[in-house]
Amino acid sequence: MADINLRKARSIIRKTLEKGSEMELKPLSVVVLDAGGHVIAFEREDGASPGRFAIAQGKAYGAVMLGMAGKAQMARAEQQAYFMDAMNGLFGGQVVPVPGGLLVRDKKGAIIGAVGVTGDTSDNDAEAGLAGIAGAGLEGEA
Amino acid sequence: MADINLRKARSIIRKTLEKGSEMELKPLSVVVLDAGGHVIAFEREDGASPGRFAIAQGKAYGAVMLGMAGKAQMARAEQQAYFMDAMNGLFGGQVVPVPGGLLVRDKKGAIIGAVGVTGDTSDNDAEAGLAGIAGAGLEGEA
Amino acid sequence: MADINLRKARSIIRKTLEKGSEMELKPLSVVVLDAGGHVIAFEREDGASPGRFAIAQGKAYGAVMLGMAGKAQMARAEQQAYFMDAMNGLFGGQVVPVPGGLLVRDKKGAIIGAVGVTGDTSDNDAEAGLAGIAGAGLEGEA
Amino acid sequence: MADINLRKARSIIRKTLEKGSEMELKPLSVVVLDAGGHVIAFEREDGASPGRFAIAQGKAYGAVMLGMAGKAQMARAEQQAYFMDAMNGLFGGQVVPVPGGLLVRDKKGAIIGAVGVTGDTSDNDAEAGLAGIAGAGLEGEA
Numbered sequence: 001m002a003d004i005n006l007r008k009a010r011s012i013i014r015k016t017l018e019k020g021s022e023m024e025l026k027p028l029s030v031v032v033l034d035a036g037g038h039v040i041a042f043e044r045e046d047g048a049s050p051g052r053f054a055i056a057q058g059k060a061y062g063a064v065m066l067g068m069a070g071k072a073q074m075a076r077a078e079q080q081a082y083f084m085d086a087m088n089g090l091f092g093g094q095v096v097p098v099p100g101g102l103l104v105r106d107k108k109g110a111i112i113g114a115v116g117v118t119g120d121t122s123d124n125d126a127e128a129g130l131a132g133i134a135g136a137g138l139e140g141e142a
Numbered sequence: 143m144a145d146i147n148l149r150k151a152r153s154i155i156r157k158t159l160e161k162g163s164e165m166e167l168k169p170l171s172v173v174v175l176d177a178g179g180h181v182i183a184f185e186r187e188d189g190a191s192p193g194r195f196a197i198a199q200g201k202a203y204g205a206v207m208l209g210m211a212g213k214a215q216m217a218r219a220e221q222q223a224y225f226m227d228a229m230n231g232l233f234g235g236q237v238v239p240v241p242g243g244l245l246v247r248d249k250k251g252a253i254i255g256a257v258g259v260t261g262d263t264s265d266n267d268a269e270a271g272l273a274g275i276a277g278a279g280l281e282g283e284a
Numbered sequence: 285m286a287d288i289n290l291r292k293a294r295s296i297i298r299k300t301l302e303k304g305s306e307m308e309l310k311p312l313s314v315v316v317l318d319a320g321g322h323v324i325a326f327e328r329e330d331g332a333s334p335g336r337f338a339i340a341q342g343k344a345y346g347a348v349m350l351g352m353a354g355k356a357q358m359a360r361a362e363q364q365a366y367f368m369d370a371m372n373g374l375f376g377g378q379v380v381p382v383p384g385g386l387l388v389r390d391k392k393g394a395i396i397g398a399v400g401v402t403g404d405t406s407d408n409d410a411e412a413g414l415a416g417i418a419g420a421g422l423e424g425e426a
Numbered sequence: 427m428a429d430i431n432l433r434k435a436r437s438i439i440r441k442t443l444e445k446g447s448e449m450e451l452k453p454l455s456v457v458v459l460d461a462g463g464h465v466i467a468f469e470r471e472d473g474a475s476p477g478r479f480a481i482a483q484g485k486a487y488g489a490v491m492l493g494m495a496g497k498a499q500m501a502r503a504e505q506q507a508y509f510m511d512a513m514n515g516l517f518g519g520q521v522v523p524v525p526g527g528l529l530v531r532d533k534k535g536a537i538i539g540a541v542g543v544t545g546d547t548s549d550n551d552a553e554a555g556l557a558g559i560a561g562a563g564l565e566g567e568a
Contacts, residue, residue: 005472038476042468046431049253050178050464051207054232077224084224093231097224147330178462180334184326188289192322234518333537334462335491338516361508368508377515381508 004034004104004113008136009041012104012115016132017045025120028128031056033114037064045119052118059101059125060116061094062087067111069141070126073097100125103141104133115140146176146246146255150278151183154246154257158274159187162262170261170270173198177254179206187261194260201243201267202258203236204229209253211283212268215239242267245283246275257282288318288388288397292420293325296388296399300416301329309404312412315340317398321348324397332403343385343409344400345378346371351395353425354410357381384409387425388417399424430460430530430539434562435467438530438541442558443471446546454545454554457482461538463490471545478544485527485551486542487520488513493537495567496552499523526551529567530559541566 004012009032020028027045029052034040037060044052063069066087068076077084077097088095099122104113117129126142133140146154151174162170169187171194176182179202186194205211208229210218219226219239230237241264244257259271268284275282288296293316304312311329313336318324321344328336347353350371352360361368361381372379383406386399401413410426417424430438435458446454453471455478460466463486470478489495492513494502503510503523514521525548530539543555552568559566 006469010469034476036476038470039468039479040470042465043432043436044464044466047252049207049209050460050462051209051233053465054207055229058228058232081224081227085227088228088231093228093234096228096232098222098228148327152327176334176462178334178460178464180328180462181326181337182328184323185290185294186322186324192318192320195323331536333491333493335493335517338491339513342512342516365508365511369511372512372515377512377518380512380516382506382512 011136015135019128019131028119055118056116058096060114063101064114070099070101153278157277161270161273167262197260198258200238202256205243206256212241212243295420299419303412303415312403339402340400342380344398347385348398354383354385382406437562441561445554445557451546481544482542484522486540489527490540496525496527
């Protein structure tokens with residue numbers, strides 16, 4: 001399994017922020033986690049609210065722990081809110097079931113990490129994150 | 143970015159309590175947080191229930207962490223309850239998504255802190271808090 | 285049992301800060317709790333570090349929960365560190381066994397609340413707090 | 427009070443990693459927090475163990491919450507272990523009282539944030555962090 005190294009993680013963040021700027025989104029915060037859910041890199045743009053690390057990390061952490069990206073998590077939360085509540089309890093409150101939590105896959109489809117984006121609407125967060133992952137030459141799933 | 147100093151925080155609390163008294167509200171409790179969500183000052187009026195610090199702080203803390211005042215949080219909770227549940231998990235249960243959590247902004251619109259008011263109805267709490275922030279010469283958002 | 289009302293709590297805080305200023309201490313933070321360990325009032329002076337609410341509250345909360353002021357707690361911690369660790373576990377980490385956690389007693393010696401002071405050395409914190417309690421016409425124990 | 431913006435935070439991290447490389451240290455992880463203890467940016471070098479975010483953040487978070495850098499925290503822990511245990515309880519386990527937690531000050535000496543460095547010996551971590559803060563044109567305290 002190829003890992004996301006620091007160089008790749010920086011590239012994902014930089015490309016996500018560039019996309020956010022191009023889309024004229026509010027200040028974004030972006031985290032990149034490895035396949036074990038541990039933080040490789042994070043950046044919060046000036047003007048973002050102070051709690052953005054926790055939100056970005058929760059979006060990405062839930063994605064990698066459940067093997068399910070934000071859109072699929074949201075669909076599940078809308079059908080079975082108590083299930084996502086239970087996941088939240090299991091993972092210490094670090095699951096945020098909305099778009100903006102993205103899985104990163106290698107060529108064979110194996111999950112090698114996750115990206116969490118927060119700051120604008122959930123859909124815009126996800127769009128910027130997908131562009132960031134693609135910009136780093138990897139395949140993302142929103 | 144101008145901070146809220148202790149003198150301003152005292153003024154916000156005193157003016158909020160005066161407004162509550164003028165509106166004949168139940169005993170109020172008022173907290174003032176800085177831009178990082180840390181307590182500058184708090185007062186609980188005689189006759190208020192003992193848990194009021196936590197409620198006031200949760201209203202204000204959620205506002206500053208999310209960059210979203212109580213009314214916007216309540217709207218989001220009504221649309222997507224599981225999202226506000228997730229925020230609560232992330233921030234250790236310290237998010238209370240109802241009116242009475244108010245953002246304080248400087249002249250340029252930057253968030254410089256938050257005020258949490260609790261004791262009467264959420265809408266009355268918010269009205270008293272807005273008056274308190276204005277009375278201290280600052281701009282509030284309910 | 286006479287309670288500490290908000291007027292008395294304000295007076296304790298104001299007198300403690302005046303004493304600190306007179307002793308030329310670093311910026312102080314002062315909390316007043318009721319006999320159930322719940323916050324009545326708190327103030328943090330400009331320039332104090334952001335974590336001071338938690339420290340002041342922990343000093344006072346441990347004092348009221350254990351019925352033992354900061355100096356007695358410190359003596360116990362020095363003899364039996366594991367005992368104070370256990371108390372910390374029981375009370376959710378909110379016990380700080382050093383001077384600056386003061387009990388407030390009524391005329392008959394009953395505990396009616398506690399004061400937590402932090403910002404300078406523990407001994408100076410305690411001295412300022414004792415002066416503040418006395419200045420409000422109550423009897424303190426450091 | 428001047429804040430640390432994202433550009434400055436990136437610069438602190440890049441310069442700290444360069445210094446670590448120059449000193450031939452093991453892979454480092456570096457976090458930059460704002461004056462309220464909230465994450466602005468973080469990077470973990472390839473080969474570092476997965477728990478490094480928590481360690482870096484604990485070093486920096488304790489420094490900013492207590493207004494005391496790692497070396498002063500370590501001295502206090504050596505004199506009064508139960509005091510630093512109590513601080514850990516208060517701040518949810520996020521206090522790591524060893525060198526590598528550095529305060530960042532503005533021209534007037536006010537604390538504007540903190541840096542946490544981990545990966546090599548605590549003293550080497552601190553030395554790399556001081557170089558990183560200086561390299562970004564700010565004043566650090568180890």
